[in-house]
Amino acid sequence: MSASGVVTLSLIRRQIASNALPIAILAIVLVFTMAQPAFISPDNLIGIVRQAALIGIMATCTTFVIMTGGVDLSVGPVLAASGLVSYYCLEANLPLILVILAGLSVGVLVGLANGAAIAILQLPPIIVTLAMLSVVRGSALMLGGPEQHLIRDKPEYTFIGAGNLFGLPFSIYVFALVALVMIFIQRRTPLGLLVAAIGDNERAAYLSGHCTRATKTLVYVISGLGAALAGIIQSSQVHTALATYGPFGTELDVIAAVVLGGTSITGGNGSVARTLLGVFFLGVVNDGMNILNVSIDIQLIAKGAIIIVALALAARGG
């Protein structure tokens, strides 16, 4: 009896540990709702998802990078550069599809550069992408200068970030699509398995006949694509392209979402689906503090503290 009691208890504890994030999200929603009932209104909830879409797209797309034991710090400036490239293409009156492809190509190029330096030259990801952060930000400033570029009279472009479809912001559909595609890749394609294998034991993956360099390069391209797509959405949402979008801290939010989702920072274990939970957790926290009129300085401190506490709890549970 007592032995089975202990087993049941430990089972419950394990259940709590593996569901800690959804539970935490619910708890925080409850707390914010009690403090400010408007928090739970449909409009606000939709607002949260819409706000979370940018970080969400970047986080789902960079989950693979972190699963291979790497990191991508260059997402912020890629976001800015992609918005600027799209802006100039719009100014040149290119068709929408080319505008979007041009914006996305920024992510592909930066991803290829990151991937080549990391996979082929074997340089450490943290340094490579930190350097790339500087290079891309500089390039964005060179391209766009310090001023804001207003996007005028381009309804089909601004629909991406600001339009509504069936009562929901269009950007939410884009976010959902990206998330589904990434979850699908992870669960149903050899690439998903290979990413986990490389993170777990790169040498063994190589000795099993896999081209680990190509795969590692590819994950940085995917990460760059996510950041570039986020840049298109952001510029169309605010009708503006600016070289300093995706400021310092963007990459931290992205990495925090992935890691809160339980992806191991040393590689191997990870899940795109759980990254989404991390995204929503951060989204709820951000929005709740805004609604409660918490000042930005306190917000930053609180957010950092919450991330550390959440990670510590997750580590104990796991």
Place this chain on the structure above:
Amino acid sequence: MAETPLIRGIGLTKAYGNLVALRDADLTVMRGEVRALIGSNGAGKSTLIKILTGAAAPTAGVVEIAGETAPLGDPKEMIRRGIACIYQHPNLTPAMSVLDNIFLGRQPTRRFGFVDRGRHRREALALVERHGIDIDVDATVGGLPTVKQKEVEILKALALDARVILMDEPTGWLAASEVVKLHATIRAMKARGVGIVYISHVLDEIFAVCDTVTIIRDGRVVAESAVADIDRLQVVHLMVGEKLARESAQAMHHKRNPRGSGEIRLSARNLTKHGVFKDVSFDLYAGEVFCITGLIGSKRTELVRTLFGSDHFDSGVLEVDGQPSTFANPSRAMARGIGFVPEDRRREGLMLDMTVNENLAMATLDRFQYGLLMSRSRMGQAGRRMISSLSIQPPDGARTVNLLSGGNQQKVLVGKWLNRAPRILILDEPTVGVDVGAKAEIYTILRRERDGGAAVLVVSSDLEEVMTVADRIGIMVSGRLVAIHDADAVHMNEVVREIGMGTG
């Protein structure tokens, strides 16, 4: 009055959830006693060791050190009370000197916390002398042979005033002549009254150096005896149980098949990698097991890596099925039907956090692929087939590989290649850290492949293994393949003599 044991574990039990890893185990070590602790992988040896080092707290039971009850689950306290452990893999800082390694982290200091190098050296020299260990304390650890590194670890333990040293497979990576040296060191410590717990899968070593033996199976102590009162067969029976023991005895006897079907699968002519190996020539036939043996450091591993394309030779000719071949990477070698089981399964072989099925599928992902998609159900089916064909325990493809015993991990690693039906299978030390039962099973698998027409190349330091599985034996000394024998026509003593040729 009876002498007080140095360490005594009474009724030790450890449960992980509802899995009981160790049940009511007793273990006693007296002054100057070398006690063997043996059992199959997963029998509970590591759990017992963890309790004695304080790395894990038992669910029930008591540990007494020199007659006093010790606090449990406290590694620092166990070290303070003189219990040291030497793990299978070296736990040293290779770039530092022997002296620095011995006192790493707790150098004797002068006032203001400055390291007292003089005292440091005096103490180390006294230690070396007292225990009769022959070593240069100023040598850099990374440059020492493996056996000397083991001795540095022993010195490190002795510097802590260790009265009991637990040694977990201390000879796992040592060559035969080095084992003899290590045993001499153990005897010297024994004469000084140090107690030793000696864990090994190699029965010869147990009979060579141990006084007493404790055998565990399925978490229980099944026998305790003086080594003089027990023989090999009894030990094997007690370790693995009756059925496996019979199979293992059968696996040891078989028909040899040098040059197999007579068809040359792989031929090496004057393969040379500068500064590593030189002028290596041999033929590998379909339907035979060719073993390359030699001391650690004789460059066997380096040689076979170049056959698989994960490393490259500088000159010479490699032919596979009569065609000259140089493989830029492993996938090219695989396309020609070569499979390779690397030496270190944890570092190079397995994705430890992934499942058995995923690991088994790792070299054949293309088979489960349809366009962009991958079929998990097909992967599961293939996994089930391989698990039952190799009797991988437990037969659960969704289990994380890390949770399997060493022997079953090794079977998963071999199975990964069997999935491809390799025409040439290369295995580097296929049974290191694998228990007797699983060893026999792996030998059976190798023979099955051989009899199915594959050419099997095995690199091994374990002579018992070489004499058991080989159809032909190649001997490597310092980067040269010095001799090739038919296994029938050569005596083990001859092989030992040739292995030792040209080295100090």
